[in-house]
Amino acid sequence: MEKNENFKAGFVALVGKPNVGKSTLLNNILKTKLSIVSPKPQTTRLRIVGVYNDKDAQIIFLDTPGIQKGKDILTKTVVDSAVSSMEEADIITMVIDGVKGWTKEDDQLVENYLEKLNKPTILLINKVDKVKPKDVLLPLIEEVSQKYEFKEIIPISALKGTNLDRYIEVLKKYLPESPPLFPEDQITDLPLKFYIAEIIREKAFNLLKKELPYSIAVEVESIKEGEKNKNLLIIDAVLYVERENHKKIVIGKNGQTLKKIGKLAREELEFLLKKKIYLNLWVKVKPEWKEDLTLLKTLGYQYIS
Numbered sequence: 001m002e003k004n005e006n007f008k009a010g011f012v013a014l015v016g017k018p019n020v021g022k023s024t025l026l027n028n029i030l031k032t033k034l035s036i037v038s039p040k041p042q043t044t045r046l047r048i049v050g051v052y053n054d055k056d057a058q059i060i061f062l063d064t065p066g067i068q069k070g071k072d073i074l075t076k077t078v079v080d081s082a083v084s085s086m087e088e089a090d091i092i093t094m095v096i097d098g099v100k101g102w103t104k105e106d107d108q109l110v111e112n113y114l115e116k117l118n119k120p121t122i123l124l125i126n127k128v129d130k131v132k133p134k135d136v137l138l139p140l141i142e143e144v145s146q147k148y149e150f151k152e153i154i155p156i157s158a159l160k161g162t163n164l165d166r167y168i169e170v171l172k173k174y175l176p177e178s179p180p181l182f183p184e185d186q187i188t189d190l191p192l193k194f195y196i197a198e199i200i201r202e203k204a205f206n207l208l209k210k211e212l213p214y215s216i217a218v219e220v221e222s223i224k225e226g227e228k229n230k231n232l233l234i235i236d237a238v239l240y241v242e243r244e245n246h247k248k249i250v251i252g253k254n255g256q257t258l259k260k261i262g263k264l265a266r267e268e269l270e271f272l273l274k275k276k277i278y279l280n281l282w283v284k285v286k287p288e289w290k291e292d293l294t295l296l297k298t299l300g301y302q303y304i305s
């Protein structure tokens with residue numbers, strides 16, 4: 001790719017309440033599935049970096065998990081990682097849900113973070129495919145422009161792709177001039193083990209969200225190539241639950257639920273990695289895994305101090 005002389009590169013932190021559509025936005029911009037999208041709030045617990053490249057710019061997205069209230073170590077870790085994303089960023093993008101409008105939590109985000117960090121901030125009003133332009137959107141734009149000195153306010157639909165090109169152009173305007181910061185083929189800094197664990201966790205979460213909304217963690221213990229067949233990956237992974245009765249739920253009657261999780265994860269992994277996959281899944285009980293620092297670190301929550 002022929003590079004523009006005034007090439008720009010830098011970090012953009014995506015912030016906003018759970019469920020406003022940050023993961024959908026990132027996935028649509030990067031056209032590859034890096035973070036979990038699900039209708040349940042607070043599923044993105046990891047800081048995920050996606051890298052957008054074109055001839056003018058390299059934009060590195062920091063996807064921050066919702067800033068939540070909570071006392072366990074996992075929640076604190078999540079908040080720390082969200083804050084460090086914002087501190088690292090050249091530009092902050094705040095996302096709100098156009099249907100729900102501006103909320104009290106958004107006021108807190110402005111007060112507690114944006115005003116203190118004082119970085120160029122862009123506001124995206126998402127899900128505009130679901131709102132009436134005149135009756136809802138125009139008054140909302142008027143309202144939010146009083147809330148903070150946003151550099152720009154852009155109505156988008158992350159789902160439909162509406163106005164995302166305009167958003168990219170605006171980011172380029174505020175990014176510093178710099179050579180690329182990452183090699184171009186690097187679309188995520190997540191190690192493969194971690195990436196696979198997230199896909200398995202997503203499948204388990206989607207099947208079990210009613211019974212076990214937040215208490216499953218997944219660790220990929222090993223990934224080996226087939227001895228004779230290099231096109232085969234053998235993956236061993238453990239699903240951690242907090243209680244014995246949760247283990248029964250994950251396994252299901254005659255092992256049906258675990259089998260289904262395995263099948264869905266395997267199909268997606270085969271598609272994404274373009275290899276044949278053997279996926280061995282176990283379920284282990286690990287009481288209070290959310291409080292277990294060592295395990296959290298193994299699982300990749302690196303921002304624990």
Ligand SMILES: Nc1nc2c(ncn2[C@@H]2O[C@H](COP(=O)(O)OP(=O)(O)OP(=O)(O)O)[C@@H](O)[C@H]2O)c(=O)[nH]1
Pocket residue numbers: 017018019020021022023024025036037038039040041042043044065066126127128129130156157158159160
């Ligand atoms: N109609 C409509 N729905 C959207 C749009 N963007 C996201 N959604 C839906 O909103 C829900 C939440 O989207 P996510 O991308 O998971 O939201 P998030 O902000 O990453 O949420 P957390 O992971 O909880 O922080 C999903 O059901 C999406 O399909 C949009 O532009 N229009």
